[in-house]
Structures are given as C-alpha cells and as structure tokens.
Amino acid sequence: MPKSTVCSRRKPSAKREAILDAAGEVFLEQGYAAASMDNVAARAGVSKATIYAHFTSKDDLFRAMVRRRCEQGEVFAPPSRPADARATLTALGRRLMDLLLSPEGLAMYRVVMAESARQPDLARAFYESGPAAGKEQIAAIIADLARRGEMAVADPWVAADLFVGMLRTDLFMRALLGLPQPEGRSLDGHVATAVETLMRAHTPPEKEDRP
Amino acid sequence: MPKSTVCSRRKPSAKREAILDAAGEVFLEQGYAAASMDNVAARAGVSKATIYAHFTSKDDLFRAMVRRRCEQGEVFAPPSRPADARATLTALGRRLMDLLLSPEGLAMYRVVMAESARQPDLARAFYESGPAAGKEQIAAIIADLARRGEMAVADPWVAADLFVGMLRTDLFMRALLGLPQPEGRSLDGHVATAVETLMRAHTPPEKEDRP
DNA sequence: GTCTATAAAGCGATAGAC
DNA sequence: GTCTATCGCTTTATAGAC
Known part of the structure; x- marks a missing residue:
C-alpha cells in the first residue's frame, strides 16, 4: 500500500x-x-x-x-503470530471498541450522518473507508481462523457482521447520543460476552468443550 | 397505559x-x-x-x-399466546427491523444525534423513550421465555443487548448513512441468522437438538 | 390569536490593495 | 497568497394593526 x-x-x-x-x-x-x-x-x-x-x-x-x-490505512492488523480464536477475537474486539468510542470517530459519524441526505457520495466514501473497510479486515481475519480450524464458519462476512453487531450495541448508541456510559459494565466484559457468544455459535465439532 | x-x-x-x-x-x-x-x-x-x-x-x-x-406506548408486544423461542424472537426481530429502518425513525436518530451536544437532555429523553424502552420490552419477553424453559439465559438484559446488536448491524449503519441496501440479503434472512446465533448460545441443555 | 412588515444580526462569498 | 473591508442575502425574532 x-x-x-x-x-x-x-x-x-x-x-x-x-x-x-x-x-x-x-x-x-x-x-x-x-x-x-x-x-x-x-x-x-x-x-x-x-x-x-x-x-x-x-x-x-x-x-x-x-x-x-x-484516508487511513489498515486499522485491524492480523495477529503477528497465529493465536487461537478467543485471543484473536478479543484483541480485535477491544481495538474496535476503542475506535468506535473515540470522540473524533463519534463526531465523524454524527456529522456525516446528518449531512448524508445532501452529500450522498460523501456518506458513501466515509462508509467504504471506515465501517466497510474495517469489517472487511475483520472478515479476513475470521476467514483465516476458519482456515486453521479454530472456528467453524460458513460465511466469514456474516460472522464478522454478527461480531461487530454484538460489540456495537447500546454502548455505541449511547456514545453517539452523547450519553454517559453506565458504570457497572466494563469494556473488557462487554468484549468477552461478544466473543463467547460468537464462539458458541461457531465452535468446530472437534474442539467442543463447554465450560 | x-x-x-x-x-x-x-x-x-x-x-x-x-x-x-x-x-x-x-x-x-x-x-x-x-x-x-x-x-x-x-x-x-x-x-x-x-x-x-x-x-x-x-x-x-x-x-x-x-x-x-x-410519546409512544409499547412497541414490542409480547406474543398473544405462548410460543416457542424461535418463533417469538423471529417476530420480535422482524418488528424491530421495521422500526429501525422506517424513514421517520432514521431521520429522528440523525437529527437527535446531530444535536446531542447542544441538547443533552433531549438526547436522553429520546434514548429512554426509544432504544432503551424497546430493549426493556425485549428483555422482558426473553425473561419470560427463560422462565418457561425455552431458553437458558443468565441475564435477560445482556441477551436482549446481543440480540438487538446482531440485528442492528451494517444494515442499520448503511440506512443511517442513506446508502442503498445490498440486494442479495433479505430482511428475513438477516433476522433468521440473528435468531439462530442467539439460540445456539442460549439453548437449554434438555432441548439440545442441532439441525 | 393571527396577520403584515420590519428590525437587528450573522451568514457565505468577493473586491481590491499589497 | 494573504490581508481588510464590504456586499447582498437569509436568518431569528418582534412591533403593531386587526
């Protein structure tokens, strides 16, 4: 690049x-x-x-x-050395949350969404270089995990979509609306829940070991 | 009410x-x-x-x-007669998608988010009467499914959060940005994927029967 | 309560000197 | 390229008649 x-x-x-x-x-x-x-x-x-x-x-x-x-390059780097699915997804999820909740990122979402009706091409450019590019990188990493037998994934893009969706929940909505985050839940706990749910739905048969 | x-x-x-x-x-x-x-x-x-x-x-x-x-009342009514988890969640998910993707709903999200910095109390009022109220109703319905043994749920609020998150994915983001929806995937398929993933993570042991 | 007419201020954009 | 000064228009909000 x-x-x-x-x-x-x-x-x-x-x-x-x-x-x-x-x-x-x-x-x-x-x-x-x-x-x-x-x-x-x-x-x-x-x-x-x-x-x-x-x-x-x-x-x-x-x-x-x-x-x-x-204009930003790769924001979700693949793990430097092969790791198991849980560790990889957890690192990925944490990175995504930091990006989503950054004040500049949130402001960018707000202003582009507000102007999207009058600037359709700008909204498209933002989407493709932001959310879409990020999801593409996450899907590639999930596809690699599947290739190595760490996950059972039918469609990496669907899995990436589910994963991002489970991370971008109310927490993100509240942040976009400028509301304070509830104190109880930690970001790490939030990421762990999403990782666990995704894994339960995509655990390869030979690795089945429920806690 | x-x-x-x-x-x-x-x-x-x-x-x-x-x-x-x-x-x-x-x-x-x-x-x-x-x-x-x-x-x-x-x-x-x-x-x-x-x-x-x-x-x-x-x-x-x-x-x-x-x-x-x-000022709107209950938007997610519980099923009129007890139904199994998949059917209940599917109906719920479909209703949520219709609400999220309605032009007025989308415009409301955009304008309130854009003004949230200057109108914090308004953003809070919108959040509580909209997304928060909806999630609360969904959590109540999930709690009822759990009580009847249709699902194994540790925390209905977390489950509702995951469910809503898996539905409010890129589809919603693209809609907020005013971008056309990709043609391939149908709304019903989208809902089915979210329901299936949630169920796999919350199937009670005695009902375990994988397709 | 509802109108027409207008005040007062801020806006995007430009002219012209240097 | 950069500045000061200003044009022409739109904006929110109000005065005063009915």
Missing part, C-alpha cells in the same frame, strides 16, 4: 493544513450548518479570504476535510 | 398541531440548523408570528417536536 510521497497532488501548504485542521474541529463540534467560515478562519489563524483562495466554497472545504480524515 | 384525554396540559389547538407537524417534517428533513422558521411557517400554512405565539423560540419548537414524537 502506498503510504507517502504518492498521490500528493497538492503540496502540503502550511496554511492549507491549518485550515483543514481547523475545519475538522469546527465542523465536527458544531455540525455543517451551524459551523461558520468566520469561525474556521479564526481557529486556523487566517483570514476568511485565504480560505476561499484554497477552497471554492464551504461545501468544498467540508468535503476536503471529510475525505482527508477518511 | 393512558392513551388519550390524559396529560392534555394544552388544548390541542389546530394551528399548534399543524405547526408541530410541519416542524417535524422540516427539522427531520433538513436538520436543526439548516431548517428555517419561514420554511416551517409556510409548510404549516401559518405566519411566522403565529409560531412565536405558541413557542418561545426555534429551540423551543424543536424540543416540543422531538418530545411529542417520543
């Missing part, structure tokens, strides 16, 4: 980067409509006219900001 | 209702910030001043609209 010096169709002008950073903060905090170009300019430390020298409109700036934040 | 003539702290003035209906359409379509009072007035067939005679501000109108749409 290309990582740097490739696809730099624009030289990384310092001001341009500052504007994009500021736009990220303002749009993600306030939403597209409530955010103002004056606000972005102030937070970037430039004048409003400078923004319009780099971007043709508020819309253009918003799209550039979202697209830049979508 | 009280249904009508109760809690009518305001007489249902016709214009007031028209304004609230119009506000629902406009806010849910365009989002809070992008919606204008002129637009609401036009769609309600009244003048802008009339709106301000009933509501003190745009914010007040928005809150009244959300709160009114949150």
